[in-house]
Each structure stands twice: as C-alpha cells, then as structure tokens.
Amino acid sequence: MECISIHTGQTGIQWGLSCWDLFSAEHCLSPEGKIRLSDHIFSTSSLRDFSPFYRETEDGLFKPRALFLDCDDNVLEDPMYGSKLRRVDSPQKVLGTSNCASIFGQGLGHNGDAVLDKSLEAVRRLMEECESPQGLIWYHSLGGGTGSGFTTLLARGIAREYPELKMHEFSLLPGAELTCATTDVYNSLLGLHNSLDMMGCSYLFDSDVLYKTCFNKLHVNNPNHSVLNTILARVVADVTATLRFPSIVNATMEDIEFNLLPIQRMPFPVVCLQPLLHRNAECHDEHFKDLVMSCFERGNQVLNCSPKEDKIIRSCLVLRGFIDMEEVRDGLNALKTDKEFKFVTSFSKTHTTCLLNSKLVDFADNIVSVPRIQVCSLTNSVSISGIFKELTRKFDMMFQQKAFLHWYYSEGMEEDDFNNARDEMETLLVKYQNLEK
Ligand SMILES: Nc1nc2c(ncn2[C@@H]2O[C@H](COP(=O)(O)OP(=O)(O)OP(=O)(O)O)[C@@H](O)[C@H]2O)c(=O)[nH]1
Numbered sequence: 406m407e408c409i410s411i412h413t414g415q416t417g418i419q420w421g422l423s424c425w426d427l428f429s430a431e432h433c434l435s436p437e438g439k440i441r442l443s444d445h446i447f448s449t450s451s452l453r454d455f456s457p458f459y460r461e462t463e464d465g466l467f468k469p470r471a472l473f474l475d476c477d478d479n480v481l482e483d484p485m486y487g488s489k490l491r492r493v494d495s496p497q498k499v500l501g502t503s504n505c506a507s508i509f510g511q512g513l514g515h516n517g518d519a520v521l522d523k524s525l526e527a528v529r530r531l532m533e534e535c536e537s538p539q540g541l542i543w544y545h546s547l548g549g550g551t552g553s554g555f556t557t558l559l560a561r562g563i564a565r566e567y568p569e570l571k572m573h574e575f576s577l578l579p580g581a582e583l584t585c586a587t588t589d590v591y592n593s594l595l596g597l598h599n600s601l602d603m604m605g606c607s608y609l610f611d612s613d614v615l616y617k618t619c620f621n622k623l624h625v626n627n628p629n630h631s632v633l634n635t636i637l638a639r640v641v642a643d644v645t646a647t648l649r650f651p652s653i654v655n656a657t658m659e660d661i662e663f664n665l666l667p668i669q670r671m672p673f674p675v676v677c678l679q680p681l682l683h684r685n686a687e688c689h690d691e692h693f694k695d696l697v698m699s700c701f702e703r704g705n706q707v708l709n710c711s712p713k714e715d716k717i718i719r720s721c722l723v724l725r726g727f728i729d730m731e732e733v734r735d736g737l738n739a740l741k742t743d744k745e746f747k748f749v750t751s752f753s754k755t756h757t758t759c760l761l762n763s764k765l766v767d768f769a770d771n772i773v774s775v776p777r778i779q780v781c782s783l784t785n786s787v788s789i790s791g792i793f794k795e796l797t798r799k800f801d802m803m804f805q806q807k808a809f810l811h812w813y814y815s816e817g818m819e820e821d822d823f824n825n826a827r828d829e830m831e832t833l834l835v836k837y838q839n840l841e842k
C-alpha cells in the first residue's frame with residue numbers, strides 16, 4: 406500500500422531532501438534510484454520493500470513517490486540542492502514566483518492559489534501510479550506562510566477529491582526563543598486547526614528543542630538548517646520504518662492511528678529517538694533498557710514536554726538494529742514494572758512494541774552516530790497539552806491587540822477563521838484536561 410509524501414515550503418523541501426537521502430541509503434538506492442546491488446545483498450531489504458515509498462520507472466529506476474511544492478523558487482531552483490533533487494522528475498516539482506512572507510493568509514489566498522492547480526495535477530499523476538494508495542505524508546513548517554497556509558489549502562483540495570486517503574504529517578513548530586517572524590504564532594495555531602481537521606496523525610517538532618539538542622547533546626555550536634534536517638531525518642526514518650519495511654505492528658497508516666490514536670481529533674504523539682549522539686562522540690554501547698527508559702525523560706524529546714509526567718493514552722516503541730531478544734525482554738520488563746508511568750487505563754496499560762530487523766545506515770551529511778540499536782518512542786500523552794497552552798497564551802496576547810491581522814484580512818480571511826481555530830484549540834485542551842483527572 407503506497408504512501409505519497411508531500412513537501413511544502415522551504416522547511417518541508419529541505420527537511421524532505423534529507424529524509425530521502427536517508428531512506429535511499431536504507432533501501433540501498435543511489436541518488437538516481439539505481440539499486441546498489443552490493444549493499445543490497447547484505448541488507449534485509451528486499452525489492453518489495455520499495456513499493457510503499459518508491460515507484461519503479463520504465464528504465465528500472467526507483468523514484469520517490471513525493472512532491473516538492475513551494476510558492477516561490479527559492480529552494481527548488483537553488484543549485485545547492487541540484488544533486489539532491491536529481492532523485493525526482495520535474496513533474497514532481499511545482500514552484501511559484503512569490504513566497505508567502507510568513508503569512509498563513511497568503512498561502513491560503515492568492516500565492517497558494519497560483520500553484521494549486523498544478524499541485525493537484527501532480528498529486529493526480531502520482532496517484533495514478535499507485536495500485537492501492539493508503540495516504541499522504543506531509544512535511545512542512547507551521548511558522549512559514551507556505552508551510553501553514555498552502556498546506557491547508559492543498560490538503561482541503563485533495564480531501565475533496567480523495568476523501569478516502571489518510572493524511573499524516575511531520576510539522577515543525579517555530580519554537581519560543583528563536584522565532585523569525587512575529588506572525589509565527591498565528592500561522593501555527595491556524596495550521597494546527599488544519600491538523601485537527603485533516604490529519605489522522607501529526608508528529609510535531611520544536612525548533613528550539615532541536616537547537617538545544619545540537620548545543621547540549623551533539624556539541625555542535627553553530628547548527629545550520631542542514632544539521633537540524635539530518636537529525637529530523639533520523640527521527641522520521643524511524644517513525645516511517647514500519648511503513649517502509651515489512652513489519653507486524655504499525656504496518657499501515659491505519660494501523661498507526663488504531664494503535665496510537667484512539668481518540669478522534671487528538672492526533673499528536675510525542676516522538677523521541679535514542680541514542681542521539683554526535684558521530685564523533687565516544688561510542689558507548691548502550692543497553693536497550695537504558696535507551697528505552699531515556700525515551701521518556703524530559704530533555705530527550707523533540708518537544709519541550711515529558712510524556713512520563715502526565716497520563717499516557719497509548720505508547721508505542723519501534724526498535725531497530727541488531728536486537729538481542731534477551732536484552733529486549735529485560736528492557737520491556739523494566740518498563741512494565743516502572744511505577745512512575747500513569748496510563749489512561751481505559752485505553753492502555755502498557756507500551757506496544759515493534760521490532761524491525763532493518764539495518765541502520767549512514768548517509769550523506771549525517772552528523773549523528775549510527776548505533777547498534779536504536780529506539781524510537783511514540784507516546785500519545787497528555788503532556789503535549791503544555792505546548793498548546795503556551796501557544797494559545799501567545800496567540801491570545803496578539804489577537805486581543807489585533808496585531809498584524811490586516812495582513813490576513815487583506816487576503817480574504819475573517820475574524821471567525823481565527824476564532825474557530827482558537828475554539829478548536831480550547832476544545833482540545835479541555836479534552837486533555839478531562840483525561841488527566
Ligand atoms: N529545521 C529547519 N527549519 C527551517 C528550514 N528552513 C527554514 N526553517 C525555519 O522555518 C521557519 C520558516 O518557515 P519556512 O519553511 O522557511 O517557510 P515557508 O513554508 O517556505 O513559507 P514562506 O516562505 O513564508 O512562504 C523559520 O523558523 C526557519 O528558521 C530547514 O531547512 N530546516
């Protein structure tokens with residue numbers, strides 16, 4: 406069952422290109438999409454593993470089932486990305502002429518409209534090449550005008566045409582300290598309204614937390630976007646591994662929703678990847694038990710929250726690499742008997758686990774170590790509500806003063822668009838509050 410990836414705006418595209426570098430390394434494909442037979446023989450990957458994420462061309466190349474869409478040509482015409490963009494054919498790229506200046510309304514309005522038809526056409530073309538398409542996976546920033554507004558516009562258009570498709574997303578939140586545009590807060594809240602309406606699963610990442618991970622854990626003092634994107638790619642590779650390789654658990658987007666997200670309009674699992682060390686760091690061969698416990702500690706998440714401090718609705722662990730079953734039993738037992746975990750017991754009493762025998766590999770520009778085993782936890786926990794509370798507080802401060810609203814109203818948006826997004830967020834916060842009782 407095929408998944409189509411949609412990369413919107415600068416972050417979506419640049420982050421996406423790092424992901425495809427790593428996916429291709431994991432599936433033993435060259436940048437052009439040729440199978441690297443020598444690597445392939447030694448990997449557990451088989452030809453049929455390609456089909457969910459890659460389509461085979463007539464000349465036997467494997468190309469990503471992916472679209473790269475932007476309202477301007479900033480990234481897609483940048484020679485710096487030329488070699489990475491070799492992976493995709495030109496109909497998979499759609500670009501406009503003017504960015505959305507970090508205004509959601511511009512992405513939803515005229516700048517988004519300018520590339521909407523071409524984007525829908527590109528989606529149709531990829532859909533025709535699928536035998537049994539299961540859904541779309543979006544990559545974007547919630548701070549940017551294209552990433553938030555155009556993503557919303559296109560998601561609505563696609564849902565009208567293909568209502569049966571599942572939608573999941575990887576979304577970058579602007580972060581509290583290092584925001585670039587004052588309108589980030591509006592864009593994020595309006596973008597999250599789209600997540601609630603459209604997405605069955607929404608993995609959020611916080612820019613500030615990523616920067617802090619670089620400083621404090623990887624000891625990279627001047628991280629650029631490329632560094633952040635290689636970290637993000639490692640996390641995405643683990644989250645999507647069960648969709649890309651044969652797996653018993655979480656093998657489809659529907660399974661992921663069923664296992665992890667039992668409550669309607671609460672699609673936000675918190676992701677953590679362990680270990681996360683610089684590739685030059687002294688490599689400690691960490692025991693699975695320690696890795697799995699560290700997945701729940703504050704400071705190790707991709708968001709500023711701690712899944713263990715509040716109630717857990719559902720939790721899932723993805724283990725990759727060379728796994729010793731004795732070690733795994735030991736670790737899972739420690740997790741099970743840890744009294745600090747509090748579950749919303751009507752949904753779960755323990756963590757679901759999936760073991761994947763897929764090889765962990767290195768890839769271009771990677772700065773993170775490639776360990777023997779890797780654990781990725783996906784935790785649907787009340788603790789994420791703290792992020793939404795903080796965002797709402799900032800939104801209220803700006804909205805009460807009617808700051809910058811004319812930039813949105815001039816694009817045809819109305820006060821009610823803001824009120825509705827704010828109301829939906831309030832409903833979500835109340836739902837989390839009720840679960841914590
Ligand atoms: N991690 C990461 N963050 C990025 C990248 N590029 C931009 N950002 C951050 O994303 C935010 C802005 O979003 P962009 O993705 O540039 O915006 P966009 O979606 O292209 O939207 P507009 O340019 O407003 O049309 C800022 O906080 C940037 O610092 C990237 O490649 N990786």
Ligand SMILES: [Mg+2]
Binds near residue numbers: 415549551
């Ligand atoms: Mg842009």
